[in-house]
Amino acid sequence: MMRFGGDTSANAHFQRSDMSIQRIQITPFSDQKPGTSGLRKKTEVFQTPHYLAAFVQSIWQGIGGISGKTLVLGGDGRFFNDTASQIVLRMAAASGAAKVIVGQNALLSTPAASNLIRKRGADGGIILSASHNPGGPKGDFGIKFNAANGGPANESITDAIFEASKTLDGYDILEAEDLDLSQIGETQLGGMIVDVVDPVADYAEMMQGLFDFDAIRSLFAGSFRLRFDAMHAITGPYATALLEETLGAAPGSVINGTPLPDFGNGHPDPNPIWAKTLVDEMMGPDAPDFGAASDGDGDRNMIMGCGIYVTPSDSLAALAANATLAPAYAEGLKGVARSMPTSCALDRVAETLGIECHETPTGWKFFGNLLDAGRATLCGEESAGTGSDHVREKDGLWAVLFWLNILAQRKISVADLMADHWARFGRNYYSRHDYEGIDAAAANALMDHLRAALTDLPGATAGGMTITAADEFAYDDPIDGSHTAKQGLRIFFENGARLVFRLSGTGTVGATLRVYMESVETTVLDADAQEMLKNVIAAAQELAQIEDRTGRTAPDVIT
Ligand code: VG1
Ligand code: CO
Helix, strand or coil: CCCCCCCCCCCEEEEECCEEEEEEECCCCCCCCCECCEEEEEHHHHCCCCHHHHHHHHHHHHCCCCCCCEEEEEECCCCCHHHHHHHHHHHHHHCCCCEEEEEEEEECCHHHHHHHHHHCCCCEEEEECCCCCCCCCCCEEEEEEEECCCCECCHHHHHHHHHHHHHCCEEEEECCCCCCCCCCEEEEECCEEEEEECCCHHHHHHHHHHCCHHHHHHHHHCCCCEEEECCCCCHHHHHHHHHHHHCCCCCCCEECCCCCCCHHHCCCCCCCCCCHHHHHHHHCCCCCCEEEECCCCCCECEEEECCEEECHHHHHHHHHHHHHHCHHHCCCCCEEEEECCCCCHHHHHHHHHCCEEEEECCCHHHCHHHHHCCCCCEEEECCCEEEECCCCCCCHHHHHHHHHHHHHHHCCCHHHHHHHHHHHHCEEEEEEEEEEEECHHHHHHHHHHHHHHHHHCCCCEECCEEEEEEEECCEECCCCCCEECCCCEEEEECCCCEEEEEECCCCCCCEEEEEEEEEEECCCCCCCHHHHCHHHHHHHHHHHCHHHHHCCCCCCEEC
């Protein structure tokens, strides 16, 4: 039986066990270069005959084969998740994997997959997700490989995968019927064991070990109210089990809790634009005490309180400042890390705590070495990603539980906690403006023009502010010495303000320009961020000529 269309005449058949392995000949694809987080394309691209399989075979080659290895497999449930997981299983069996541990119905949140890889001592894992990108036949699909530490493959592995994809002439796949992945337990696929596991159980158990569940329970036993928006994505079952069933949040606290293949036609990106219903409720009359949302694959978090949106950069800083209130971090933090565009609020906390603060390129893969080496305990990104050394991915629900643990101990509101934080550390006003789906050539020209101007910028003014330094961020990993260049253009101003430009590595249409803006305040602590940043916003326009070069008069998304 041929499952992928195309001409089968050139394909060899041979036997392993009682099922036959097919060698499917293909012409290599030239566009399978992983971006910030795995390979993301339009779903229809992944549905092109052999496209997904070619990338999976390239992964096998890029990691030196999978013979005898154990892998974890799961995805965020988006359209094509089920088909893709059956292909991955048959290919793993064909290439001699010993075992694949797969979430029931091929579902696993990204942090839960990371945990399973670590807990079960697997050699790695395949995560099927395009994270915050919309799903469905017209939406996006994605796939990424995580290594034995549970974290996203580092650049040397993703480079090896891409190199393999460029010359790949075929792939091996077992000829077999689809497995029933709804039944928990072990089955056999060719010579390989498939172990279908409850996607929530191990993760929930880990969370219980990190936080003071009794303290959180007593919060919910009082008048404390929570709203968690799972955005019809993967965190629904996790949030319902943990927040409602285990911790006692009122039934109905979790909304949009059933994962849907098209995320209910939504955009599972937890920010004030796409989680507007939640934001409106939290900013409206009779708002709950705490509001949160997560993304498609459950690794992002948006944190809100009654009447307040906490920027991800501020959330990271607040978690670091209050970390010892949670049992897992009671002994203190070994160090912290943030991606370069993330605000410097974290640096101020680290300075006070007297711990290391690392600045890495965008993408969770750069935190892995620091976490493995015990140089960082908490990590975060401005894009709503926060995590710790409990896994090697960012973790949305973990951040929610961490916040609840802190609120339960401090017995204050989110707004008061942040006011207290800013009074102590000062406030880094922060915003990111995204220009999505712009012409790729125009985006590259904008970056090239700015890059060429960098050396002449110090001493010049923009937005009425004097520029003190400008560079293109590069990172030297302190653990393995690897060098990563071209990670964003940075412009620093004499008043402590900062402006960063970079192009997204997760989009699937044209280019997305991200402009990150920050200013530091120690006196005015309760103002509107866009207002406080207006000079930095003006400087961005002046320096990059965004409107002239992209034709856009305003950003698509402001966070
Ligand atoms: C974006 C974010 C980045 C994040 C990445 C993956 O990347 O900016 O911080 O690590 O998405 O997150 P980019 O290259 O588009 O800026 V997820 O939750 O989409 O896996
Ligand atoms: Co995500």
